[in-house]
Amino acid sequence: MNYLEIFKTAISALKANIMRTALTMLGIVIGIASVILIISLAQGATAAITTQISSFGTNLLFISPGGGNQNGPPIPTNTLTYEDAQAIAKLPDVTAVTPLVSRQYQVVYDGLNTNAGVQGVTEGYESIQSISMSSGSFISDDDVNGLGRVAVLGWQTAIDLFGEGFDPVGESILIDSKPFRVTGVAAEKGGGGFSGNLDESIFVPITTAQTILIGQDFVQNIQLNASSPENVGPLKEEIMQLLLDRHKITDDSLKDFQIQSSQQFLSTLGNVTGILTAMLAGIGGISLVVGGIGIMNIMLVTVTERTKEIGLLKAIGAKRKDILTQFLIEAVVLTLLGGAIGIVLGISFAYLISTFLLHVPFVFQIFSVILAVGVSTIVGVAFGIYPAQRAARLSPIDALRYE
Numbered sequence: 544m545n546y547l548e549i550f551k552t553a554i555s556a557l558k559a560n561i562m563r564t565a566l567t568m569l570g571i572v573i574g575i576a577s578v579i580l581i582i583s584l585a586q587g588a589t590a591a592i593t594t595q596i597s598s599f600g601t602n603l604l605f606i607s608p609g610g611g612n613q614n615g616p617p618i619p620t621n622t623l624t625y626e627d628a629q630a631i632a633k634l635p636d637v638t639a640v641t642p643l644v645s646r647q648y649q650v651v652y653d654g655l656n657t658n659a660g661v662q663g664v665t666e667g668y669e670s671i672q673s674i675s676m677s678s679g680s681f682i683s684d685d686d687v688n689g690l691g692r693v694a695v696l697g698w699q700t701a702i703d704l705f706g707e708g709f710d711p712v713g714e715s716i717l718i719d720s721k722p723f724r725v726t727g728v729a730a731e732k733g734g735g736g737f738s739g740n741l742d743e744s745i746f747v748p749i750t751t752a753q754t755i756l757i758g759q760d761f762v763q764n765i766q767l768n769a770s771s772p773e774n775v776g777p778l779k780e781e782i783m784q785l786l787l788d789r790h791k792i793t794d795d796s797l798k799d800f801q802i803q804s805s806q807q808f809l810s811t812l813g814n815v816t817g818i819l820t821a822m823l824a825g826i827g828g829i830s831l832v833v834g835g836i837g838i839m840n841i842m843l844v845t846v847t848e849r850t851k852e853i854g855l856l857k858a859i860g861a862k863r864k865d866i867l868t869q870f871l872i873e874a875v876v877l878t879l880l881g882g883a884i885g886i887v888l889g890i891s892f893a894y895l896i897s898t899f900l901l902h903v904p905f906v907f908q909i910f911s912v913i914l915a916v917g918v919s920t921i922v923g924v925a926f927g928i929y930p931a932q933r934a935a936r937l938s939p940i941d942a943l944r945y946e
Contacts, residue, residue, distance in 0.1 A: 546868070553872040556845070567841045568881035570834020571922065575885025575915045576892065578824050578831075583893035585820040586906040592812055594904075601772040603671065603805040604779060606631075606765040606786075621761040622790060622799040625749060628665070628765045630789060634781055636774040639667035642762035644752050650704065650745060651717040657703040660744045661718055663752025671766050672732075672741060677701075679712040679727030686726075687748040690755070694723040698731040699742040719756055723747065775804050831918055834881065835926035842874055842930035850937065857939035867935040874927020875920060882919030886912055 557564045608620040628642035644663040649656055668674070669681040677698065686693050694716060696704070705711045711725045732741045753759055769778045779802050786800055787793075846853070853866055890907060897905040 550872055553869055553876060556849075556873055557876060563841060564877065567837055568834075568877055568884070570830055570837050571878050571881030571919060572834075572885040572888065574828065574830030574832075574834050575882045575919060576889035577826075578828065578918075579886060579889030579911045579915060580893045580896070581823040582820060582908070582911045583889070583906055584897060584901070584903075585816055585823070586908070587893075587897045587903040588901065589812065589816045590906055591903040593809060601804075601806055602769040602775055604767050604769060604775065604782070605803050605805075605808075606767075606782065607801050607803070608761075608764070608799065609801060620799075621759075623762050623765055624760065625753070625762055627786060627789060628762070628767075630785060631765065631767060631782055632667075634778065634785070636770045636778045636781075638768045638770050639670045640765065640767035641665045641668040641671055642749055642765045643668070644749060644757055644759065644763050645744075646752075646757055648719045648745075648756070650700070651720075652704045652711075652714065655704055657700065659697070659700045659703075660740075661752065661756065662744050662746050663749035663757070664746050665749055667768075668746065668766070671768055674732065674741065675730040677728045677730040678710050679725070681727055681729075682746055682748055687750050690751050691748050692721070692723045692751060692755070693726045693748065694718065695727040695729060695746040696725060697729050697740075697742045697744040697746075699740075700745055701728045718745065718747070721755060775806070779804065828918075831922055835878075835922040838874055838877055838923065839926040839930060842870060842927055843933070845873070846870065846930050846934045849934075853934055853937050854939045857937070863935040866937075867931045870931035870934045871924065871927050874931065875923035877927075878919040878923030879916070882915050885919075886915050889915075 606623065608623045623642070625642050628640050631637060632640045641664050645660055647658055648661045650659050650661075662668075664682060665687050666682055666684050669676075674681065676695075679695070681695055682693070685691070696711060701711055704716065705714070710728070712727060714725050715722050716725060717723075729741065729746075747756070749762070753762075769775045782802060783795075783798075787795070787798060790799060792798055856866060889911075893907070894905050897903050
């Protein structure tokens with residue numbers, strides 16, 4: 544018996560009971576589809592976040608309050624100030640800097656209202672966040688120094704309050720029942736950044752936000768751009784020493800702030816998403832194991848049902864190797880067919896969810912298909928070999944007598 548005949552016989556045996564074959568493949572289909580779906584969505588989300596972070600450039604530094612002290616008393620998280628940002632701005636390798644405070648407020652215009660994240664910033668925020676203006680101008684140093692009651696609207700916030708096609712520059716709005724004059728509208732940016740969704744935000748001078756709206760003298764973070772990526776490391780050390788001196792801290796382990804670069808965020812993001820992807824893919828792999836066990840069980844039942852057939856094949860000259868190969872091919876065909884269906888479903892669902900639900904890039908790598916095919920084959924061989932061996936070991940006389 545040649546291999547082509549063995550393969551045809553295996554396919555015929557699987558066609559003999561279509562429902563059983565389909566149910567047996569179900570675990571493999573679900574496992575393969577889930578692995579491809581998880582890998583694709585994780586890579587798509589990573590690509591989207593990486594693009595957002597990379598849009599700020601590789602020379603961004605982000606200073607947040609709080610430190611790394613684990614053994615002593617809690618480190619305060621309200622120690623960064625506007626004056627700290629002003630001191631940092633004087634360093635020679637700093638091209639733009641902004642402190643930031645933010646809070647959600649109800650914003651009203653002519654009876655229409657919306658909830659928006661109001662961000663207190665300085666002029667440097669425009670270049671750090673790569674904001675383009677659709678109309679008007681961004682917050683200026685004069686606005687900050689003069690406690691100006693001016694506001695720049697994010698693209699979506701402007702539409703929510705004024706509708707599309709209307710330029711609100713010069714109009715007055717109420718933020719927390721306090722009047723502000725609109726001086727500009729930011730162009731659509733999409734997504735989020737270190738400061739949330741900019742399209743749904745409103746930007747006001749930080750001094751105005753601290754004094755009139757929020758009523759606090761500390762800032763939530765400080766963002767800045769270095770003059771070049773090569774200066775990020777040295778500048779980080781300069782800022783570290785500057786803030787230690789300003790906060791009168793002599794022990795580095797007691798520092799009340801943290802400094803991170805955009806490259807560190809990308810590295811951390813890669814590590815976290817890698818771990819999560821591996822964990823979720825492992826959960827999908829459990830379905831493959833369950834599917835493999837199902838294949839083994841069904842193949843054992845098949846061996847029992849076809850005992851006489853095995854005896855007849857041996858009686859007419861089939862060798863043990865031929866019987867072993869036939870049942871092993873049946874198990875592998877089950878897993879490969881289930882894997883093929885799983886690949887199609889996984890890619891299809893990944894595209895639909897990425898494009899229409901999560902709105903992240905659809906990422907497909909041939910590696911995931913190779914992995915799926917490889918795993919399918921391994922599962923088929925691993926869980927099909929025992930039933931195949933059992934069939935091959937049957938005595939032809941006993942098999943022919945089996946009732």
